[in-house]
Amino acid sequence: MAKFPKIKRMGERAILLEFEPEISLEILEKVLSLKKYLQENSLKETVDITTTYNLLLVSYEYAIEDAYSEVFNLWEDFSRTNISFKIESRLFQVPVCYDENFALDMVEISAAKDLSKKEIIGLHSSEIYTVYFTGFLPGFLYLGGLPQLLHFPRKIHPRQTVQKGAVGIGEKQTGIYPQSSPGGWNIIGNSPVPLFDPEKNPPCEIRPGDRIKFCPVSLEEHREITEEVRKGDFNFNFEEENG
Amino acid sequence: MAEVEIIQPGLFSSIQDLGRYGYREFGVPTGGAMDTQAAGMANLLLGNESEAAVLEITLQGPKMRFLDPAQIVITGANLSPKLEGKELENNKIINVEAGEILSVGRRKSGYRAYLAVKGGLQSKIILGSRSWSPGITPHNRLERGMKLPFLRSESESSSKYSAVKSDDYITSAVIEAFPGPEFELLLTSEKEMLSKRHFSAAKESNRMGIQCQEKLENSLQPILTGPVLPGTVQLTPSGTLIILMRDGQTTGGYPRIVQLSETGINTLAQKIPGQKLQIKVINYK
Numbered sequence: 001m002a003k004f005p006k007i008k009r010m011g012e013r014a015i016l017l018e019f020e021p022e023i024s025l026e027i028l029e030k031v032l033s034l035k036k037y038l039q040e041n042s043l044k045e046t047v048d049i050t051t052t053y054n055l056l057l058v059s060y061e062y063a064i065e066d067a068y069s070e071v072f073n074l075w076e077d078f079s080r081t082n083i084s085f086k087i088e089s090r091l092f093q094v095p096v097c098y099d100e101n102f103a104l105d106m107v108e109i110s111a112a113k114d115l116s117k118k119e120i121i122g123l124h125s126s127e128i129y130t131v132y133f134t135g136f137l138p139g140f141l142y143l144g145g146l147p148q149l150l151h152f153p154r155k156i157h158p159r160q161t162v163q164k165g166a167v168g169i170g171e172k173q174t175g176i177y178p179q180s181s182p183g184g185w186n187i188i189g190n191s192p193v194p195l196f197d198p199e200k201n202p203p204c205e206i207r208p209g210d211r212i213k214f215c216p217v218s219l220e221e222h223r224e225i226t227e228e229v230r231k232g233d234f235n236f237n238f239e240e241e242n243g
Numbered sequence: 244m245a246e247v248e249i250i251q252p253g254l255f256s257s258i259q260d261l262g263r264y265g266y267r268e269f270g271v272p273t274g275g276a277m278d279t280q281a282a283g284m285a286n287l288l289l290g291n292e293s294e295a296a297v298l299e300i301t302l303q304g305p306k307m308r309f310l311d312p313a314q315i316v317i318t319g320a321n322l323s324p325k326l327e328g329k330e331l332e333n334n335k336i337i338n339v340e341a342g343e344i345l346s347v348g349r350r351k352s353g354y355r356a357y358l359a360v361k362g363g364l365q366s367k368i369i370l371g372s373r374s375w376s377p378g379i380t381p382h383n384r385l386e387r388g389m390k391l392p393f394l395r396s397e398s399e400s401s402s403k404y405s406a407v408k409s410d411d412y413i414t415s416a417v418i419e420a421f422p423g424p425e426f427e428l429l430l431t432s433e434k435e436m437l438s439k440r441h442f443s444a445a446k447e448s449n450r451m452g453i454q455c456q457e458k459l460e461n462s463l464q465p466i467l468t469g470p471v472l473p474g475t476v477q478l479t480p481s482g483t484l485i486i487l488m489r490d491g492q493t494t495g496g497y498p499r500i501v502q503l504s505e506t507g508i509n510t511l512a513q514k515i516p517g518q519k520l521q522i523k524v525i526n527y528k
Contacts, residue, residue: 009421010421010424010502012504016470022467047264049268051268052468052469054467057472063505134268134493138269138271138378142468203266203269
């Protein structure tokens with residue numbers, strides 16, 4: 001039996017910690033607890049800690065001779081303390097406009113799935129999604145929890161440009177494009193909320209461990225929120241949750 | 244603030260420092276100079292801070308007019324730089340008078356040259372760095388008519404250092420790499436092919452990543468999306484090697500077979516598309 005997490009080097013200045021390769025809340029909690037522990041326990045300042053479903057990467061700005069033992073010792077301390085960290089989670093209401101102006105692939109999904117547009121919106125907006133991590137693009141959230149009925153393959157020919165805010169479905173995942181980019185997901189709506197703002201620190205409001213729920217809004221409401229964001233008046237709507 | 248005005252933007256140039264640290268968890272690429280050794284050398288020769296921002300010039304250079312006097316150093320690729328038509332040497336401090344025009348000519352070696360100005364280029368600091376990066380900073384490449392501010396230097400640098408490190412890494416065809424997280428999943432024969440075969444960068448390569456033209460047969464399955472770094476070499480199911488560079492994304496779903504050394508990344512940053520290169524896997528100490 002392999003023991004988890006496995007610790008591996010990744011080049012001259014990074015250490016990778018691997019938990020069991022699965023997408024689950026239990027593993028997410030382990031990964032985020034370890035991240036918090038490493039951040040709070042004197043890892044050198046110029047360090048990036050990137051997490052994904054089951055992996056945690058500690059990378060340093062410069063090649064450091066003893067980085068491996070530093071991370072390894074901290075990991076040993078962490079596993080000995082045996083403390084289960086509660087992840088602070090917040091539930092965000094994220095407005096999405098599913099109007100046909102934005103929902104470029106709604107008709108195709110509707111036909112292929114034999115679901116009405118209303119049913120698709122209902123399914124997509126009634127679920128609560130967990131944020132596993134941010135990656136791919138600045139502010140792009142990897143969400144878990146897309147209902148199986150909405151699983152749909154990526155487009156065979158990705159679009160050269162997917163609009164900022166586009167809400168898409170790709171295989172078992174759903175997500176929001178935080179900026180315009182090429183993309184292969186099927187677009188079913190658009191969210192006006194700012195997922196990444198380089199002028200703010202931290203640049204992202206929504207964090208791994210948070211949960212989100214999509215709320216359908218009209219074109220008019222979408223316009224109003226866009227205007228609020230432009231003026232800098234927009235505030236996220238969320239409530240604290242306990243574990 | 245002193246300024247240099249861009250008359251012609253050239254192929255692709257951008258302002259870079261050593262990159263942004265502490266923001267990868269938000270999906271923000273580290274960015275920074277593709278060849279950190281050349282950028283560092285330029286700053287060192289001028290007595291600048293190591294994190295001073297420099298201009299990274301790719302292959303075909305811009306033409307620019309200094310509106311104020313400056314001291315400059317050019318390092319990295321030799322792109323036949325000229326001041327007022329007179330050829331300049333790399334790795335030497337050059338005094339520029341107000342109104343003089345700097346241009347870049349024919350490539351002699353390397354792919355990316357670095358132009359450092361005494362005092363450093365003063366692009367806005369965003370998320371801890373002056374580096375231009377798509378989606379993060381207002382600009383990501385030089386454009387005609389831009390005026391780049393730099394600090395007017397009080398003291399003149401004299402050549403306290405001559406080029407202290409060799410430029411051999413620029414022309415080397417060997418790219419050093421350490422085993423990546425999925426290296427052991429490769430068959431012995433696949434590992435051998437990785438080291439034996441010559442690879443070369445495809446035309447589409449850029450600051451985000453370098454795609455190799457030659458394929459490596461493999462039977463690896465995609466992995467659960469995991470963290471990647473500049474210098475991570477990913478192997479796609481079709482056998483294409485994708486080497487992530489400084490502006491590369493923070494996570495990826497392809498097996499990460501090797502991780503380039505820092506020198507390996509710098510060497511690769513100096514390879515023009517089509518140039519042959521060989522990956523040399525070295526073990527951890």
